[in-house]
Amino acid sequence: MVVKISSIANTGLDVIGIDVEVNLANRGLPNFEIVGLPSKAVEESRKRVKMAIENSGITFPLKKITVNLAPADVPKEGSYYDLPIAVGILSLAAGFKLPFESIFFGELSLNGNLRHTKGALLLALFAKEKGINSIFVPQDSANEAAIVKGVDVYPVNNLNQLLTFFYGQMPIKPVKHNSTNNIYACPESNMAEIIGQEQGKRVLEISASGGYNLFLVGSPGSGKTMLSRALPGILPDLTERESLEVTKIYSASGLIPPGGSMVKVRPFRSPHHTISTVGLVGGGSKPKAGEISLAHRGVLFLDELNEFSRAALEALRQPIEDGHLTISRSKGSVNYLAKFMLVASANPCPCGYLYHPKKNCICTQREVEKYRKKISGPLLDRIDMYLEVPVVDLKGLSQNYKIGISSEAVRANVVQARSIQLKRFQRDKIYVNGEMNNKQIRKYCYLSKDVDKLLLRGATAFQLSARSYFKVIRIARTIADLDSSQEINVQHMAEALQYQMKN
Amino acid sequence: MSGVVKINDKQYPQRLREINSPPKQLYYKGNWSKGIFDNCLAVVGSRKMTVYGKIIANKLVTDIAKAGITIVSGFMFGIDAVAHKAAIDGGTQTIAVMPCGISLIHPEYQKTLYLEILNNNGLVISEFNGIFPPASWTYPKRNRIVSGISQAVLVIEAAIKSGSLITADFAKQHNRKIFAVPGPLTSLVSEGTAKLIQQGAEIVTESRDILKYYNIPDSRTIRKDKSVLKLSVLERAVIENLQQEPMEIDTLIRKMQKQSSEVSALLSLMQIKGLIFREERKYYVGSI
Numbered sequence: 001m002v003v004k005i006s007s008i009a010n011t012g013l014d015v016i017g018i019d020v021e022v023n024l025a026n027r028g029l030p031n032f033e034i035v036g037l038p039s040k041a042v043e044e045s046r047k048r049v050k051m052a053i054e055n056s057g058i059t060f061p062l063k064k065i066t067v068n069l070a071p072a073d074v075p076k077e078g079s080y081y082d083l084p085i086a087v088g089i090l091s092l093a094a095g096f097k098l099p100f101e102s103i104f105f106g107e108l109s110l111n112g113n114l115r116h117t118k119g120a121l122l123l124a125l126f127a128k129e130k131g132i133n134s135i136f137v138p139q140d141s142a143n144e145a146a147i148v149k150g151v152d153v154y155p156v157n158n159l160n161q162l163l164t165f166f167y168g169q170m171p172i173k174p175v176k177h178n179s180t181n182n183i184y185a186c187p188e189s190n191m192a193e194i195i196g197q198e199q200g201k202r203v204l205e206i207s208a209s210g211g212y213n214l215f216l217v218g219s220p221g222s223g224k225t226m227l228s229r230a231l232p233g234i235l236p237d238l239t240e241r242e243s244l245e246v247t248k249i250y251s252a253s254g255l256i257p258p259g260g261s262m263v264k265v266r267p268f269r270s271p272h273h274t275i276s277t278v279g280l281v282g283g284g285s286k287p288k289a290g291e292i293s294l295a296h297r298g299v300l301f302l303d304e305l306n307e308f309s310r311a312a313l314e315a316l317r318q319p320i321e322d323g324h325l326t327i328s329r330s331k332g333s334v335n336y337l338a339k340f341m342l343v344a345s346a347n348p349c350p351c352g353y354l355y356h357p358k359k360n361c362i363c364t365q366r367e368v369e370k371y372r373k374k375i376s377g378p379l380l381d382r383i384d385m386y387l388e389v390p391v392v393d394l395k396g397l398s399q400n401y402k403i404g405i406s407s408e409a410v411r412a413n414v415v416q417a418r419s420i421q422l423k424r425f426q427r428d429k430i431y432v433n434g435e436m437n438n439k440q441i442r443k444y445c446y447l448s449k450d451v452d453k454l455l456l457r458g459a460t461a462f463q464l465s466a467r468s469y470f471k472v473i474r475i476a477r478t479i480a481d482l483d484s485s486q487e488i489n490v491q492h493m494a495e496a497l498q499y500q501m502k503n
Numbered sequence: 504m505s506g507v508v509k510i511n512d513k514q515y516p517q518r519l520r521e522i523n524s525p526p527k528q529l530y531y532k533g534n535w536s537k538g539i540f541d542n543c544l545a546v547v548g549s550r551k552m553t554v555y556g557k558i559i560a561n562k563l564v565t566d567i568a569k570a571g572i573t574i575v576s577g578f579m580f581g582i583d584a585v586a587h588k589a590a591i592d593g594g595t596q597t598i599a600v601m602p603c604g605i606s607l608i609h610p611e612y613q614k615t616l617y618l619e620i621l622n623n624n625g626l627v628i629s630e631f632n633g634i635f636p637p638a639s640w641t642y643p644k645r646n647r648i649v650s651g652i653s654q655a656v657l658v659i660e661a662a663i664k665s666g667s668l669i670t671a672d673f674a675k676q677h678n679r680k681i682f683a684v685p686g687p688l689t690s691l692v693s694e695g696t697a698k699l700i701q702q703g704a705e706i707v708t709e710s711r712d713i714l715k716y717y718n719i720p721d722s723r724t725i726r727k728d729k730s731v732l733k734l735s736v737l738e739r740a741v742i743e744n745l746q747q748e749p750m751e752i753d754t755l756i757r758k759m760q761k762q763s764s765e766v767s768a769l770l771s772l773m774q775i776k777g778l779i780f781r782e783e784r785k786y787y788v789g790s791i
Binding site: 196197198199200201202355360365388390393454457458461462479490491492494495497498499 | 550580691751752753754756757763764765767768769770771772774775783784
């Protein structure tokens, strides 16, 4: 007796259909085996399925059971084959008919309950693409799958509930998407709490509006980290399209909480500097998404940039440029989206007190040079805005201190500037000014004679490279957008020139 | 051009010959012209110069160089390098005294400056031949030559324990005039100069103080620093603030009570006009 159940296999964000074939043979010793390149997690599925069935009060058939995962040459991973295998065995043992054209997906607990399983959104998207109408997923993952409209998502709580449904005793209702479970931001620091740092706040506003890579340099305790952590609070929520992109990556990586749904907040990832190259950009023998993909459409914050391994940092160069990363391995290649805003911070020298108003720097010139050389030129060249974070003088502040602009107010400006940009780039495949290529710059950034002359004089005075020249135009465009100005005027351009690294 | 001048040769600088233990020979590169040793001023200072030291060194040396006085220094980074560069910009010859063999450039990354010195009728000299490496004992030996060939020594910024004070000590032994630039007492690299002044070195407040010693009349017409440029109200406010004390942009924003964007744009424009400049995070009046 053979039964065939549909399920999926995914590598990265790509999903293919898998047939789970279950055979119960009466001859031969009782046995249970899985074939079709199962990984360790799939192998162990046997133990979970057996216990789950027995603990649901059903006798596990004492027969020779063979499960084949076809096509047999694709490696199978993950724990979500538990449900299709269990359903296959039960349907043969108990003799009920399976619903036509449905996919089963989910990990079993030993007591017969279903656990939240990663990748439910990818499954739903696959089902929709293939025209499959119904999918059975764990209850905790159902809301995530229900994001996709046009597919009936059946939430399954445990095996017994599923059996009563198959016998027609109790119906299971397809879930409706519940958007109250969307994942929103809870910012860690509000701009109003940051003392001083007037220029720093302005730089954050501009970089959040235009999506610019940012480099903060300052002594320990000057507030680099605090400034960076205020960034999520001023970024606008993801648009529908962006949200789906991000949610897919998070679903594949198992980062959607039980019952969770769309990711609406822009991701803010801050990996520790001991991270490996693979951890940062993704990869491994079974390619997984790295921090840069998890920061897709959001912020990748690298605190203490100099301390990261050189190999890891150099691997960032290509994705920063392309906005995605293709990882090729012998078993195939995976493409991960990775369009992120890089925010990096560093000390000015090894001891950290170079140019400090009170403390003396104890580094020699050579040590400072060596420290700076740790970050390669090509990477620095991809930084759009540069900010020297001054040490906050507490005494001077107590007199002049007044509550600064709040994150909410800045966010409103950012949202406004971004909506102008979205309108501008309707026909282009980009969202923000930071993504403009030289051709688009020529199209959208008209410079009057005065402004052009100023830019040229400024570029000479500040010794800007050709790449920086275009960076300045992009930034000036955003400053003009923040000002709701159609054209870039002298003020906008002059301000943009202020945020470049000297030589 | 390169070569060697022995102590008994006629070209050997007379003043150097008269010191306690003159070098037996001087290896040189560049143009050993006749008049180069006539009027020499040694300019020395800290490797860890501050922006203040840089501004003063630049200003004083450029003016003195315009009067045709040869500037002698030790080719180290910091004040030394600024002095050499300012001498070249001022249009005079400069002499770099090396602490190592004549074939070495030390520090090596100042090669551009090295070539610039040679290309502008300057001279590089050393008492060591070949690729003799610099060592802790060669620096004081070098300093005695710096002081020995000059009539006077100008110390711009120096810490209490520093090579610049060693040079000043030699200058005392050699009976040379010592000039010192005053600086804030809170700065580590002004402690040495303060000590010199206490001991009787002459305070320098402008280039005329030094030119007087060389009996060179100050030919410059007194030009008042009233810029011809018309300043806007905001620009004047910035300059007035910065004249009081150089400051970071955030401090300026608070003082002027303006928006960050407005001040940023203003400072960019003023930098381009050459009214102010930025160094070590702070803004200063003038250009460098």
